[in-house]
Amino acid sequence: MVDSLGNGLIFLLCVPRSGSSLSTVMLQNHSRIFATQEMWFLMSLVDLPTNEPRAYGGHSIIRQFYNAMVSEEVFERACRSFAMEIYNGFLEGNSAELVVDKSPRYYCMLEWLDRLFPQASRIHLQRNPLSIAASYKKVNRRTGEGFDLIGSLNSSKLNMKAVDLTLGIMRLNDYFAEEHAGAYEIQYEQLVVDPQGELEKMCDFLGVDYEQGMEQYGRFLDSAKSDMFYSMGVGDPYLSGHQEAHKNSVNNWNEILTKQETETYCRALGAGLFHRMGYAEQLEAAERWTGVHYEQHPDEELVQRLTNQFRKATNWDLQRGYRMQTGSRSAEATNSIRSSVTDEKEDSGLEALATIRQLQAALRAADLRLEQGYRERDRLRSQLASANGKIQRIKAWVPFGQQISAWASQRRGMRGEKP
Template sequence: MIDTQGNGLVFLLCIPRSGSSLSTVMLQNHSRIFATQEMWFLMNLVDLSKADSRVYGGSSIIRQFYQAMVSEDVFEKACRSFALEIYNGFLEGSGADFIVDKSPRYYYMLEWLDRLFPQSRRIHLQRNPLSTAASFKKVNRHTGESFDLLQSLNSPKLDMKAVDLTLGLTRLNDYFAEPHSFAYELKYEHLVMRPREELEKLCAFLDISYEQGMEQYGQFVDSTKADMFYSMGVGDPFLSSHQEAHQNSVNNWKEILDRQEVEMYCRVLGANLFHRMGYSEQLREAEQWTGVRVEDNPDQEVLHRLEQQLSVASGCRWQPNYQMKAWKNNGQHPSPMQNGSEQDEPAKRDPALEAMVTIRQLQAALRAADQRLERGYTERERLKKQLASAHSKLQRIKSWIPFGRQISAWASQRRMVRGGKS
């Protein structure tokens, strides 16, 4: 079970489109890990006191309540207790010791994570920024949504995709700038090229043994965990079409992005970030392709504008260049299990409890699938109404055409009577 310090809790931290779905679908195949699709609920907790507008009103009263009556310490303890109930509810009866919270955009509240669960393990998932931007464009093209990288970076209004690709990326690299005993860096490119080797190292970081075949997620599609994972309908829409990791998306950014997009995005990030992330070779390739040398420092004007937009919209205030805090306990860092001698002992499982857990997971999968079907039905009905309206307008326009011809003929006769004068 996860304790108040976060032992047993693993955060997979990255920006969207970095390969977090692929990492999670592999990790969930380990018998001692519970990992499912994106949760995001900690961001909802950290913003709880901001009290968005509700139909029942009282937003100003709620904000005043939190500001005047609830101290920061009490609020933090209450949020920690709520989160523990959620996390441990997932672990109960599952036989797992760890839960992986894979939620892109947790960069939004890194200071909060350090305060809430200081001993949690944190995996920093890295990917070539150009490939990440290309993945945004590819997925949005697949789903029918529009995404223009240049327009996104230049937008006068808040665009979270632009924040992901710039501020989110920079913030995570600042956070993991120094080595930390509770931090681990995982590169997407390495994971798809040698998945077993990377998973073995990742399991060693978590103080558990690698389990045979966990990287071949196609073999686990009939499991309850997989049902719950895919029923959520978020993450990589192409993941279910593959049985195991492939390298098709490693260096396809030139096939998706154009030269102008690559030039501007590299300029906004600056060369130093590519070097710090370990993608100097990819930057050189981009410079050769565009014919433009990228300056070392980022475009501060663009970054400042995006930061201001986010601050106005969310009210969040980040500590500049915030880094992961060191956990102090006389220099000793316990393992997530607290007691290493118990790690290799198989947990005794209650068959009835296991059955109840499986039922709960299947019920959650069914609820998520029902909601997706309901949204699909609602969208289909909306499109049918739009289509009917368009047909109705078309028929009205067609009905005007004969009358229009009569007017034209009548006008011609009038011009002939008046000697061609209207």
């Protein structure tokens, strides 16, 4: 079962096209592990306070409700409770005890994952970045969408694939830069070359025994868990065409990417990242093929442009250099979360704390109303200025406007009318 600290929960973290579908379909064959295709639902929880317009209305009210009435602590606790209900609901009626949440683009909210479930296990699935880019191109060509790698990286508008291929990979490598007891790293290339050996090590990290044949996912297609896995219809479109891991997609990037695409992408990431990820040989092959020696550092102008584009579109700040925080704060997080979940009613200071929260919420609500009042005042002032401008223009268009106005006043006086 998944508890309030995240024990029993496994985050499989990577960017899209890294081989996460293959990893997950193998893990879900284990009798004690439940895994489905991509969930992504934690990202939707984070976005609740920035609710998008709905047909039934109330958009501004919902946003004000979260911002003015719901404290960050209460919101976080509510999200944790909701997530636990979802995760543990998966475990009902089967022998599984662990849940794998495999959701590419969780790299956007690593800080929130650390706060929400500090004791969850984290698996970092890595793949040669050039192979990831080639996989994007291959899959999109298959679906007819097409993928312009160079255009995506240089676009003046946000392109999430470009963010995946740069900021996503960078953030995950920063996040896992320091060793941690709750973190495990695996390379896609090693998984497909020696699936049993890699799964044995992964199972050992997760505290379960390896089960014979779990890497041969074609043998488990008739199970209930397998039916649920494939029911989502997302992930790797090529996965269901094979019974077990194969090496067809290892180091075939130069058959899909052009020299110009390879050069542009390597310059964007910088050589240092390839070395940190353990893909120095692949980088050397790219340098020999393109005839270019790449600088250690990434293209900072490109990185900053993508960061700004993402922030503007989502209001999320992708912090550079963020490291996993669960180790340094695990004791603090354990105490605070346990007290809020199990001992809250017994806390003698809870009444005072509730009063403080109510006052804080009232203050935020007042601030919002004041801000709305200022906006309404500015809007009315703008309308008044516009109306005055129109009147002045009308007067300028009418010849002898003042004389006509005086004449009209005289006529009203002769008739005994009040002006």
